[in-house]
Amino acid sequence: MELIKKHLVIFISLLFIVVSLFFYLFHLDKMEVLDSEYERLTKTRSGMLLNLKNGDTFEEDISTLQGLLENIDSRLFDHKELAANYNYFFQIESQTNVKLSDLSQFNLEESANKSKKGKKNEEKLYSSLKYELGVAGTFAQLLDFLRNLEGGSAFFRLDRISISPIKSIEEEEDEIQAKLSFMILAIKEK
Numbered sequence: 001m002e003l004i005k006k007h008l009v010i011f012i013s014l015l016f017i018v019v020s021l022f023f024y025l026f027h028l029d030k031m032e033v034l035d036s037e038y039e040r041l042t043k044t045r046s047g048m049l050l051n052l053k054n055g056d057t058f059e060e061d062i063s064t065l066q067g068l069l070e071n072i073d074s075r076l077f078d079h080k081e082l083a084a085n086y087n088y089f090f091q092i093e094s095q096t097n098v099k100l101s102d103l104s105q106f107n108l109e110e111s112a113n114k115s116k117k118g119k120k121n122e123e124k125l126y127s128s129l130k131y132e133l134g135v136a137g138t139f140a141q142l143l144d145f146l147r148n149l150e151g152g153s154a155f156f157r158l159d160r161i162s163i164s165p166i167k168s169i170e171e172e173e174d175e176i177q178a179k180l181s182f183m184i185l186a187i188k189e190k
Contacts (some may be wrong), residue, residue: 075153077129077186078108088154089133096145098137106130108183128158128183136166136177155185 004011077085086103093100108130108148135145142163149156160181 072155073187075155075185076126077125077154077184079129079186079189083130088152089131092145092148092152096137096141096148097137098141098145101134101136103133104131106132124188127186127188128182130181130185132179132181134177134179136175138175142176142178149182156182157184158182181190 077088082105085105089100089103106129108128137143137145146158158180161178163176163178166177167174
């Protein structure tokens with residue numbers, strides 16, 4: 001006791017440090033929980049502020065998206081319009097001076113539906129048509145045909161291409177022929 005009375009300030013300071021350390025260690029796990037909760041609430045608050053800020057133009061954004069969807073829908077092929085679909089390729093043929101041959105359209109959805117015993121895939125927004133065709137012309141013409149096909153209004157994905165030379169004595173430029181297989185986005189059949 002004498003020692004405590006003599007060094008009262010030091011004793012009180014040590015007691016305060018020990019009690020503080022005890023409470024710190026006792027509540028250490030709660031601190032991590034509170035930090036994670038604070039971080040979650042901060043993210044939620046940031047999201048709410050962004051929603052408030054961006055919500056002002058919500059109707060404009062919806063109308064812009066509807067315009068974009070209408071643009072996409074106007075560029076889709078129709079399974080039933082075989083003549084219009086083939087005409088798309090014949091127009092590119094006349095622009096690029098290539099010669100098309102063996103143009104064939106395949107409806108992948110019909111064969112998929114037959115294999116699934118009549119069950120249609122309801123989750124898809126669009127379907128696709130497969131085309132196979134032959135193209136003959138010079139290298140520049142064939143390249144121009146592919147550029148027109150890629151830059152055209154249809155949504156196009158090339159699956160396979162095989163190129164081989166055509167030997168012609170009469171022509172100055174060597175011609176090549178290509179067999180193409182590609183997919184084009186189409187209106188979903190109902």
